Amino acid sequence: MDLEMNLNASHSMGTTIIGVTYNGGVVLGADSRTSTGMYLTDNVYVCRSGSAADSQIVSDYVRYFLHQHTIQLGQSATSKVAANLIRLLSYNNKNMLETGLIVGGWDKYEGGKIYAIPLGGTLIEQPFAIGGSGSSYLYGFFDQAWKEGMTKDEAEQFVVKAVSLAIARDGASGGVVRTVIINSEGVTRNFYPSDKLQLWHEELEPQNSLLDLLNSSSPEPMNI
Amino acid sequence: MNFTASKQPENCLLGPESDSQRTLYPYVTGTSVVALKYKDGILMAADMGGSYGSTLRYKSVERMKPIGKHSLLGASGEISDFQEILKYLDELILYDNMWDDGNSLGPKEVHNYLTRVMYNRRNKFNPLWNSLVLGGVKKGEKYLGTVSMIGVNFEDNHVATGFGNHLARPILRQEWHENLSFEDGVKLLEKCMRVLLYRDRSAINKLQIAKITEEGMTISPPYSLKTYWEFSAFENPTQGAVGSW
Numbered sequence: 447m448d449l450e451m452n453l454n455a456s457h458s459m460g461t462t463i464i465g466v467t468y469n470g471g472v473v474l475g476a477d478s479r480t481s482t483g484m485y486l487t488d489n490v491y492v493c494r495s496g497s498a499a500d501s502q503i504v505s506d507y508v509r510y511f512l513h514q515h516t517i518q519l520g521q522s523a524t525s526k527v528a529a530n531l532i533r534l535l536s537y538n539n540k541n542m543l544e545t546g547l548i549v550g551g552w553d554k555y556e557g558g559k560i561y562a563i564p565l566g567g568t569l570i571e572q573p574f575a576i577g578g579s580g581s582s583y584l585y586g587f588f589d590q591a592w593k594e595g596m597t598k599d600e601a602e603q604f605v606v607k608a609v610s611l612a613i614a615r616d617g618a619s620g621g622v623v624r625t626v627i628i629n630s631e632g633v634t635r636n637f638y639p640s641d642k643l644q645l646w647h648e649e650l651e652p653q654n655s656l657l658d659l660l661n662s663s664s665p666e667p668m669n670i
Numbered sequence: 671m672n673f674t675a676s677k678q679p680e681n682c683l684l685g686p687e688s689d690s691q692r693t694l695y696p697y698v699t700g701t702s703v704v705a706l707k708y709k710d711g712i713l714m715a716a717d718m719g720g721s722y723g724s725t726l727r728y729k730s731v732e733r734m735k736p737i738g739k740h741s742l743l744g745a746s747g748e749i750s751d752f753q754e755i756l757k758y759l760d761e762l763i764l765y766d767n768m769w770d771d772g773n774s775l776g777p778k779e780v781h782n783y784l785t786r787v788m789y790n791r792r793n794k795f796n797p798l799w800n801s802l803v804l805g806g807v808k809k810g811e812k813y814l815g816t817v818s819m820i821g822v823n824f825e826d827n828h829v830a831t832g833f834g835n836h837l838a839r840p841i842l843r844q845e846w847h848e849n850l851s852f853e854d855g856v857k858l859l860e861k862c863m864r865v866l867l868y869r870d871r872s873a874i875n876k877l878q879i880a881k882i883t884e885e886g887m888t889i890s891p892p893y894s895l896k897t898y899w900e901f902s903a904f905e906n907p908t909q910g911a912v913g914s915w
Binding site: 468534537539540541562564565566567569570572585 | 692696697698720722725727730731747749750753754818
């Protein structure tokens, strides 16, 4: 009955994406190999990973549908609706799409919510979600360090730290860390260039030139 | 990507391959479901894992859901397909309720509906990649059945999917009997789930047990089982192997 299932389909997708809830909203984060928070509506953003084309087209369609839905509804769409629209497209085109998405938003009915929609089109609501190739390096970190009910600043720092850790180890992730915070007050986008991030194991302080090292330190700096 | 390049000869009578879709393989999967009939109804157990290949990616997936008033559905296999099946069943139950005739679909009927759905999808080479367990009680009659992704279906006093067939069913064949009490039923299911936890790499130690009786369905909160590892052969694995440590 098992017709040659590709059970080791841990598909690598070139980025790191994260979505985290906190007491009051959500924080979405990603490295710069993806355009982080793609705007779906005012209060709902999506992180994209996998095929750029696939994730873009899905987001575009959902933005289009959500826009119409908002007009009909007469008020902001909910993150649940956005997530379900993404799920519909992902599931019904599962054979052709290769994209993993994380939807995060805030609405007045349910507050901050994070929904993960991995390959295949499963929809799963979680307190936090991680995706992309860089996420492989974060499971342990989240298992150990995640906690419920963080404050906005704690949550954002947590996301920045996580993306930064993933960038350190994942060749396909890199550049800078971008975050989007969504809550009842609105949306805040932040940007953290790599030189502002803390250094990890075996990483060194960046210098302008070897010459600076030679000039500044004591005799024989070339001796290793 | 995951395309299989289609190369049809010029004189082929098949239509364009792009017309039809086919599910090639599952992505997020649930492992075994085990269920048995007991005195008052059906007991069913499943862990809460959603595996992504070899990664135990999601650990809070509810793989058992109530259907209508009389049935309980447990699923293993692709979770997105299970979610879709739940939507089909939602619609089925809705239309059934709209008749407003006092009748309601029982487990036997729901099982039959699922069998038709699974088999027809299999015939179109686009299966719903699940193995389903459907149990319930209606008018005092207990029912427990299963359907696979290719439409094989049957009913029995105890059923299981996936690894459960190989590890749990033999235990059930030995120890199941008519009119098990609730406590004995739960203990028996836990015995099966513990073996699965030891031996199935996709199993996680977080499970739920659901019960359905004439009165209705209840599902336990998620919980974990104790396991035993203090065998001397584990603590001193190199006892007999001279030279190793």
